[in-house]
Amino acid sequence: MAVISTQGVEKIYNPGKIPVKALKGVSLEIAEGEFTAIVGPSGSGKTTLLNIIGGLDRPTAGYVEVGGVDISGLSDNQLIDFRKDHIGFVFQAYNLIPVLTARENVAFVMLLQHRSAQERNARAESLLAAVGLSDKMDKRPAELSGGQQQRVAVARALASKPSFILADEPTANLDSASTANLLDIMYRLNQEEHITFVFSTHDQRVIDRAKRVVTLVDGKIDRDEVRG
């Protein structure tokens, strides 16, 4: 079953003045348990597509369904709640709340979901353990390396039990060792917990780990290959 389904999605920035056609009709289905990379040259529309799938931005035309819900029909406030409960985000940077510890960052989303303190603590600890940060739980982001911060971000994204995780260039700021480490963790979560990952990247080593690679060129899907 498709967790994400887009149909003829178009996005025009600056309609009126100097319009930029960032997406020119993208139709894409992503099924549960996929480990999909969105790739393509700079400016090809990767971020735009992920933002639209993630309910952070609205398409100019076309149709987006997430977990069977037509999200174009939701108001801004409904979208915030929808994102909270259904989508896990990992951004390139500025993922974490600087004044909270790793544990508090992970617990924060569950707090927004009104989970009990006991559940928040237990889940935060097990998620941080899963990303290999048991010993850094009470550190604040500033005390963590870039790679560690991104691993906390993955744990945070998983905390709300989302339908899938969207990651826009999660490794762009990381060195190759941290990149490999983060990818190992994402891959393992995908294999063992069947977490669906959709991520964009420029990095060939990351592309090589993907099970499906969707290539965007100039706002259109140029290639869509599934690997064995």
Add this chain to the structure above:
Amino acid sequence: MMIWIMAWRNIWRSPTRSGVVIAAIALGVWAALALTGFATGMMKSYVKSAIEQSVSHIQIHEPGFTEDYEAKYTLPDVAIVAQVLDTTVEVQAYSLRTVVSGMAASGQGARGVMVKGVDPEQEAAVSTIPEGALTAGEFLPEMRGNAAFMGSALAQKLGLKERSKFVLTFQDEHLEITSAAFRVMGLFDSGNTPYDEATLYVRRSDLNRLLQGGPEGAGQAHEAAVLLKDVGAADQVAGQLRAVLPNLDVQTYREIAPDLELYESQLQNVSLIYLAVILLALVFGIINTMLMAVLERVRELGMLMAIGMNRGRVFAMIVLETLALGLLAAPAGLVLGYLTVSYVGKYGIDMSGYSEGMASYGLAQVIYFEVPLAAYWQMGAGVFVTAVLASLYPAWKAIRLQPVEALRAV
């Protein structure tokens, strides 16, 4: 709870900036308290010295006297008034006075004066002037001639010294002009220059003799000034006295000197006015600080909204941050203010450097700060309300951010 923790930690991200705002609010509260303490202390001391020196708590007159102060409006039966006052338990002391206006003349000039004829012992029991304000000589000693107790300001104007003689002229009860020689036996300085320049004490027996032109009115008086054991009972005792002395005019100090009443009632408003002015100035500083705090966290706020923190919570977080600043500052300012007010309330602040100016308004030279208890919580509440109001605009700015744009912001 978590939102409180975040708000609390967020304000310490820029310790200097937050510290400056906290210090400014605390200082503002402190200043409002100190100003209130000063104004209240000054007014209270004015009211207190007016009561202690001349007005007393209650005065009793023949009704006509209060209207035109003519010598003929004496109390119809002084003995009954005295008896009533002697048997009223709330009365601490009273003084019977014969009061006329007249003219004091020396070789150097003449001045209009209010002449108060008093029994020295009675007067000393209701007023602080006979003893507390004495600067030279004695208060109306027993002697063969007419003794006078004169404000040193008046003595100076008339070029008189202790033991100098002068002539007092006034209208007697038969509307005839009477003059008599008096000798300055003592001088006083009440701290209230206008009073000192226009008031003269003589013995009631001397004044009565001159007024009457005969012995029959030796015991007469125009007013009874009454000092109570407790000023708070003034209205109640006045009511009692009105009931037993129905034909006389019984007035409390508020009725005698309406300015005292005005001062007393204004005390409540003084602190609020100071507070309002200071808080108004602080509002802009707080708005500015919080606006900076929001603008430098645009990406973080975008991220929070992206991961599902709704606008209500973001709004609440900014309001709480602002409130946290106020909650740190207000107690500091209140404690600082309380200490200042307590200290100056106990030891007083010496205004004698300005005392000439102060005295000419009838104000005391040493001011003891005093702040009504209500002012403390009013200021606490004022800071609370100010912080909330000042946070609204920055919080509104924060929730207007669109997550995608905020995340892209540099």
